[in-house]
Amino acid sequence: MSGTAGQLAAEQVTAGYGRQIVLDRVDLRIGRGETVGLRAASGGGKSTLVRVLALLHRPDRGRVTIDGAPVTGTRYSVPVAVRTRIAVLFQSPRAAADPRLSLADLIAEPLRATRRPDDEIRRRVADLADLVGLTADLLGRRPHAVSDGQLQRACLARALTHRPDYLLCDEATAMLDASTQAHVAAVITDYQRTHRAGVLLVTHDPALMNRWADRVVDLPPSGVVPGRP
Amino acid sequence: MADLTRTRTVAFRRPRLRLRPGQTGAAVAGAVLLVAVAACLLAPLLWPLDQSAVALDRIRLAPSWAHPAGTDELGRDVAHRALYGLRVSLLVGAVAALVATVIGGIVGGIAGAVGGWVDRILMRIVDTVAALPHLLLGIFIVGMLRPSLGAVIASIGLTHWLSTARIVRSELLSLRNRPFVDAAITGGASRRRVLTRHLLPHVLPRLALAITLMIPHAVWHETALSFLGLGLPPHLASLGNMINDGQGSLLAGAWWASLAPGAVIVVVTLAIAVLAAHWRDRLDPRVRAELQL
Amino acid sequence: MKTDQSVTAERPAGIASLVDPQRPGGPGPVLDVQGLGVRFRLRDATVHAVTDLTLGVHPGELLAVVGESGCGKSVLAHALLGLLPRNATVTGQARLHQLDDGPVDLVTCGERVLAGRVRGRLAGLVPQSPATALNPVRTGRRLIEETLRAHRHTRAEAVGAAERVAAEVGLDVADLDRYPHELSGGMAQRLVTALALAPDPVLLIADEPTSGLDRPLVDHTLDLLRRRCDGGKSVVLITHDLAAAERVADTVAVMYASRVVEHRPARRFFTAPAHPYGAALLDALPDRAFRPVPGHPPMLTALPPGCAFGTRCPYATDVCERQPRLAAYDAGAVACHHPIGAGVVS
Numbered sequence: 001m002s003g004t005a006g007q008l009a010a011e012q013v014t015a016g017y018g019r020q021i022v023l024d025r026v027d028l029r030i031g032r033g034e035t036v037g038l039r040a041a042s043g044g045g046k047s048t049l050v051r052v053l054a055l056l057h058r059p060d061r062g063r064v065t066i067d068g069a070p071v072t073g074t075r076y077s078v079p080v081a082v083r084t085r086i087a088v089l090f091q092s093p094r095a096a097a098d099p100r101l102s103l104a105d106l107i108a109e110p111l112r113a114t115r116r117p118d119d120e121i122r123r124r125v126a127d128l129a130d131l132v133g134l135t136a137d138l139l140g141r142r143p144h145a146v147s148d149g150q151l152q153r154a155c156l157a158r159a160l161t162h163r164p165d166y167l168l169c170d171e172a173t174a175m176l177d178a179s180t181q182a183h184v185a186a187v188i189t190d191y192q193r194t195h196r197a198g199v200l201l202v203t204h205d206p207a208l209m210n211r212w213a214d215r216v217v218d219l220p221p222s223g224v225v226p227g228r229p
Numbered sequence: 230m231a232d233l234t235r236t237r238t239v240a241f242r243r244p245r246l247r248l249r250p251g252q253t254g255a256a257v258a259g260a261v262l263l264v265a266v267a268a269c270l271l272a273p274l275l276w277p278l279d280q281s282a283v284a285l286d287r288i289r290l291a292p293s294w295a296h297p298a299g300t301d302e303l304g305r306d307v308a309h310r311a312l313y314g315l316r317v318s319l320l321v322g323a324v325a326a327l328v329a330t331v332i333g334g335i336v337g338g339i340a341g342a343v344g345g346w347v348d349r350i351l352m353r354i355v356d357t358v359a360a361l362p363h364l365l366l367g368i369f370i371v372g373m374l375r376p377s378l379g380a381v382i383a384s385i386g387l388t389h390w391l392s393t394a395r396i397v398r399s400e401l402l403s404l405r406n407r408p409f410v411d412a413a414i415t416g417g418a419s420r421r422r423v424l425t426r427h428l429l430p431h432v433l434p435r436l437a438l439a440i441t442l443m444i445p446h447a448v449w450h451e452t453a454l455s456f457l458g459l460g461l462p463p464h465l466a467s468l469g470n471m472i473n474d475g476q477g478s479l480l481a482g483a484w485w486a487s488l489a490p491g492a493v494i495v496v497v498t499l500a501i502a503v504l505a506a507h508w509r510d511r512l513d514p515r516v517r518a519e520l521q522l
Numbered sequence: 523m524k525t526d527q528s529v530t531a532e533r534p535a536g537i538a539s540l541v542d543p544q545r546p547g548g549p550g551p552v553l554d555v556q557g558l559g560v561r562f563r564l565r566d567a568t569v570h571a572v573t574d575l576t577l578g579v580h581p582g583e584l585l586a587v588v589g590e591s592g593c594g595k596s597v598l599a600h601a602l603l604g605l606l607p608r609n610a611t612v613t614g615q616a617r618l619h620q621l622d623d624g625p626v627d628l629v630t631c632g633e634r635v636l637a638g639r640v641r642g643r644l645a646g647l648v649p650q651s652p653a654t655a656l657n658p659v660r661t662g663r664r665l666i667e668e669t670l671r672a673h674r675h676t677r678a679e680a681v682g683a684a685e686r687v688a689a690e691v692g693l694d695v696a697d698l699d700r701y702p703h704e705l706s707g708g709m710a711q712r713l714v715t716a717l718a719l720a721p722d723p724v725l726l727i728a729d730e731p732t733s734g735l736d737r738p739l740v741d742h743t744l745d746l747l748r749r750r751c752d753g754g755k756s757v758v759l760i761t762h763d764l765a766a767a768e769r770v771a772d773t774v775a776v777m778y779a780s781r782v783v784e785h786r787p788a789r790r791f792f793t794a795p796a797h798p799y800g801a802a803l804l805d806a807l808p809d810r811a812f813r814p815v816p817g818h819p820p821m822l823t824a825l826p827p828g829c830a831f832g833t834r835c836p837y838a839t840d841v842c843e844r845q846p847r848l849a850a851y852d853a854g855a856v857a858c859h860h861p862i863g864a865g866v867v868s
Contacts, residue, residue: 147592149590174733176762177589177590178762178806179590179802179803179815180590180591182806182807182813182814185808186814207807212808
């Protein structure tokens with residue numbers, strides 16, 4: 001069907017850990033420019049689905065497609081061109097940040113990993129810090145010396161370094177206070193507008209879902225799932 | 230709480246007494262070790278020893294002011310020789326501990342980083358080797374090679390790598406599944422970069438600690454081998470050799486010949502062990518607090 | 523027609539008036555905190571985590587302490603439970619009443635008093651990582667029984683209580699016989715809650731008890747706390763989740779930069795917040811304006827002499843360079859020179 005351009009999709013994905021299946025023939029489509037909300041009970045496989053879409057977990061069956069083309073490889077074997085188009089924001093900023101790196105190094109890491117020149121890295125880090133509202137004195141600190149909200153903002157900056165087309169947020173604001181949550185949402189929504197990015201929003205908060213998501217997908221507790229876009 | 234303070238949270242309810250012995254123990258151990266290492270380093274300058282000198286007119290003298298630990302069966306001052314024996318034992322112990330840790334680090338590193346069936350095979354090998362009594366295995370190894378410095382180091386290295394392998398492997402396995410590794414991968418990092426930039430820096434402090442903890446074990450293993458006559462050649466007088474040589478004096482009633490080297494081993498290895506344990510306790514909660522999972 | 527609000531300069535004598543008159547209150551507070559201050563000595567700075575904190579908690583009251591992360595509310599919980607690190611200095615008083623023989627000042631009483639008289643009456647729920655809080659070589663059942671035995675219950679009482687409290691938190695009886703590593707994150711959280719509730723404490727201090735849980739479990743835990751208060755016990759709920767506070771709290775205390783800036787009955791706060799920060803915080807909720815509070819909170823190592831919210835406040839004037847004190851206002855108290863609604867003619 002036409003209209004496969006500009007979307008990240010999981011097609012008939014079945015995935016689990018060993019013998020335990022948590023996703024059974026699930027279909028999910030995220031179009032560029034839209035915010036898709038994902039709702040599921042705890043243990044219902046939503047984190048697994050996020051990891052499959054982020055190309056971190058190989059599904060037992062089914063595939064992930066980007067702009068209609070199937071993605072080959074998982075984890076390290078994904079081509080860089082595809083990697084940089086998908087970014088993830090995790091629930092716990094403390095777990096998602098290497099405790100030894102300063103916030104500036106944290107944000108710069110994806111650029112260093114893809115061997116960008118130093119001056120470009122410096123500029124990008126400064127721009128991104130500005131975007132998420134991190135002042136210069138915070139950038140030099142390590143995770144243990146900043147609050148959860150500040151750390152999650154740094155993680156958001158890190159996620160946006162490659163200017164991804166798709167941003168997957170796995171309960172990314174669950175641990176944040178209301179003001180920081182609103183701020184993070186505002187930054188992401190702005191970015192979405194300027195880059196026509198697609199966002200997957202996984203959250204338990206019904207108010208947040210109502211306010212932010214364009215449409216909501218329900219993931220039933222891992223059982224037979226009629227494929228739903 | 231970790232963002233406000235840098236010290237470990239201590240519940241006031243824990244009886245305060247428990248904190249003090251731990252700290253004085255480490256302080257004493259540190260002092261002892263400092264003295265021992267300084268003595269070892271300065272020995273050739275301050276108290277040079279001629280290994281081949283014998284004084285057959287002073288055989289088996291009891292401890293006195295002139296000879297604080299007496300003399301042995303060849304009239305040599307026991308305390309003086311014990312100091313040099315400590316140099317040898319510590320050096321051999323340190324090198325052997327390093328070899329053991331490197332072997333363990335490599336095996337554990339491969340198992341933890343690669344995972345899957347490689348991990349399973351390597352761990353079965355570890356379990357198999359661990360099932361053998363390590364001193365017997367060490368004797369076997371020395372028996373296969375000619376007794377020499379190299380054989381002793383090989384013997385220690387090949388029997389003491391197991392715990393390091395397990396530590397490194399478990400550390401890597403637990404780190405691999407943390408979101409910050411996933412974040413690095415989605416950021417575009419290659420496998421090599423994740424390993425060197427994100428995983429190894431967490432493992433290396435533990436490795437340094439592992440080496441330190443291993444030194445007392447290595448020293449004891451060498452001492453045991455030497456005591457059995459299977460260790461270092463006699464011209465490399467380690468403390469173990471001295472204890473072995475002292476057996477003859479013991480039977481002749483001169484109990485001091487083995488006492489000094491024995492006491493030195495016990496005190497020095499105990500000091501190292503106490504310090505390393507103290508270091509390990511300080512390392513762990515901070516690491517856990519910083520990772521906060 | 524002028525409303526009956528008035529901002530007076532004296533400190534409110536007691537907060538008894540804040541408790542909803544429909545809930546039966548006791549003759550006096552369970553917890554009476556006066557001028558509590560907590561400072562941390564760092565190498566190159568001093569962190570003022572809690573400054574001049576005064577509030578009371580009555581029997582049957584569920585007090586929610588809310589604020590941004592890093593405002594000091596978690597430190598408050600740790601201070602009341604005696605869990606502060608060595609470099610902390612605590613001033614002021616925190617009296618725990620309803621004990622067998624007289625009140626105890628949590629700040630100054632020693633270890634022995636805490637262990638002998640307070641433990642069991644005062645419980646803390648600080649589930650930062652339940653996995654490390656649970657003894658890995660004990661099953662859930664044994665942990666609960668041991669806790670009760672330590673609080674001077676008999677063996678017979680302890681055995682039945684484990685199943686009772688497990689049912690209360692929603693833990694399957696079968697799960698009681700599992701070891702902590704066999705429990706999922708949610709189950710471990712429930713077990714930690716059960717351990718805190720087992721000795722039936724008069725006052726429970728819960729620090730972010732629902733962080734990281736999914737919605738049904740959050741609601742379940744909150745309702746559990748609510749039921750305790752309906753039964754006459756008291757709870758201090760420390761949380762950044764305003765929706766949770768709105769669901770179950772009787773009273774709300776808003777903390778900002780180490781101070782309580784607003785302390786009012788919950789219904790009043792959620793419909794008509796008095797402090798500009800409280801109002802801005804509510805505006806950030808997704809079912810309201812979803813608008814973040816502009817600016818950044820000050821570092822706790824560099825608090826300004828005047829109102830700490832001044833630089834971010836749309837109503838700030840020169841007088842705000844003087845530190846506002848907590849003063850009686852509309853069924854509660856607020857620390858502001860320009861509380862919302864003051865002087866409004868309606």
